[in-house]
Amino acid sequence: MSDVVFYEVFKEEKRALEKFLPAKIRARFVSKTVQECGGGLPSARLISVRTQSRIPPEWAEHLGGIFTRSQGYDHLVAYQRAAGKNVACGYIKEYCSRAVAEQAALVMMALLRKLKKQMLSFGTFSRDGLTGRECRGRHALVVGVGNIGKEIVTVARGLGMTVKGVDPRRGVEGLDYVALAKGLSWADVVFCACPVTDKTKAMLDYHVLRKVKKGAIFVNVGRGEISPAKDLARLLSEGILGGIGLDVFDEEHSLADSLRARRADVRARRMSKLKDKSNVVFTPHNAFNTREALEGKARLSAEAVVRFLRRGTFPDPVPER
């Protein structure tokens, strides 16, 4: 029996976690998701996941706590609903906002400047079709101005852009907040940095996003459910959007399972085809992944585990909704 099982752990993360966990804690590290590990009961009362594990509802009887090593916790809210039993859930309030914001800006610039096509054109040293757009002076709309959105505002301003925000809580001083529809028709680039809730689900679907300025770039570092990939593919093929950059995907766990298992089901095939377009940048939910963020995350995760094992509570419990 272990004290805690960490699922979905990648190499660099394991090293960082081991650095911060006290030696007396018996921790097991698994690179797979819960569902990829197959059936059976949990081998510890405390488990830690990221965002792609689907925890069986019947585990609720055996679990004392679930800790997600992510700023998003929609998957744990959904689990508590499905399990019908209150399992203590914790998350990390803030560890990667800067990392995510910088990746959002990188992907935006890659799309504005047609970086994929530029790299491909090195092979023929041709410049046809490579004219891009500068950041300076362009309009950026940040939908969802929480910790990550706020940092995107900072980075986009640093690149000389004019920025507006969409958020019911108008919490950032000096930021011009607008209604969504108005912002969409104004922006050259739209960033989605929302958590997924009942209100934000499909909030940026085909019918809403088609109001963007023709050729606008859309970058999602929030959650895929807010803006399903098939809607974005349609907006791209109709020439309404000029480029899409996604680090998050709707039904991401099943998509990730298929891709990892090399199961070429219909959706995985469709997404792989889409990712090959020159105006599409797909990354595997990796925007958080910097040395700086990883170090902070491992330290906060170790602290949360130590506290839960000692007192049965998390420093940042998932709020009840």
Place this chain on the structure above:
Amino acid sequence: MSDVVFYEVFKEEKRALEKFLPAKIRARFVSKTVQECGGGLPSARLISVRTQSRIPPEWAEHLGGIFTRSQGYDHLVAYQRAAGKNVACGYIKEYCSRAVAEQAALVMMALLRKLKKQMLSFGTFSRDGLTGRECRGRHALVVGVGNIGKEIVTVARGLGMTVKGVDPRRGVEGLDYVALAKGLSWADVVFCACPVTDKTKAMLDYHVLRKVKKGAIFVNVGRGEISPAKDLARLLSEGILGGIGLDVFDEEHSLADSLRARRADVRARRMSKLKDKSNVVFTPHNAFNTREALEGKARLSAEAVVRFLRRGTFPDPVPER
């Protein structure tokens, strides 16, 4: 007979030039370089090139003027020396500094965040080996703080970096200038934004650049002759540099000729192999290429041509050295 022949014109550039040139000027547009057009004499007294044409020395007898549609003019200085006759030469003092600086920042971020590997890893939705580095708080060294270098300072600071400069003319107020060797051992990212002169040629070769901090990123948007690709390949393979981003290449015209003609000579093959590495970003001398810069460049080129045809002088003549 035409009034002017524009060589090395790509599609978007032709449209922009036609927009600004007066209708009465008889202009011919050629996508090829001068050498790709084969032998014969020039078909106009005024020709306009970019950076990859090699103009035969014997043309000097027949040419009234040469106008380069670039901020760099080292190739025209070399031509005047080789031709031994004074042909009036003009260039564009400033039209694309922002475009080049933003591309330099984009390529830096792509390397810091392993963007190529991230995109590739979407296919297996794995995060192993994808941990990147943030810009914020990192050290950027700008070697060559002219128009372009100055703009790189602005963009890098906008991204939260600490910036130092290397330049004999310490022209930017508030910028910390350092000696090259000192700057190299301090920097996480080294930008080369120099023109090529007798002094800068091979200035950042293997023996100089090996003094960088281990794992530093090197981005060249100046000229390839300052830092030959084979030296950079060696620094990469020895693990001294952590990534290279090149928009310019030594012996660029012959490399470009080979690539365009699909001649797989030894150098083209070596460079193609190098470009496929995940920590290498090669672009085809395209950092200047934004809508904004293209518009400004076409306007300034048309003005220079009109003035030369009327008065025989250029608004910005290539300085004699």
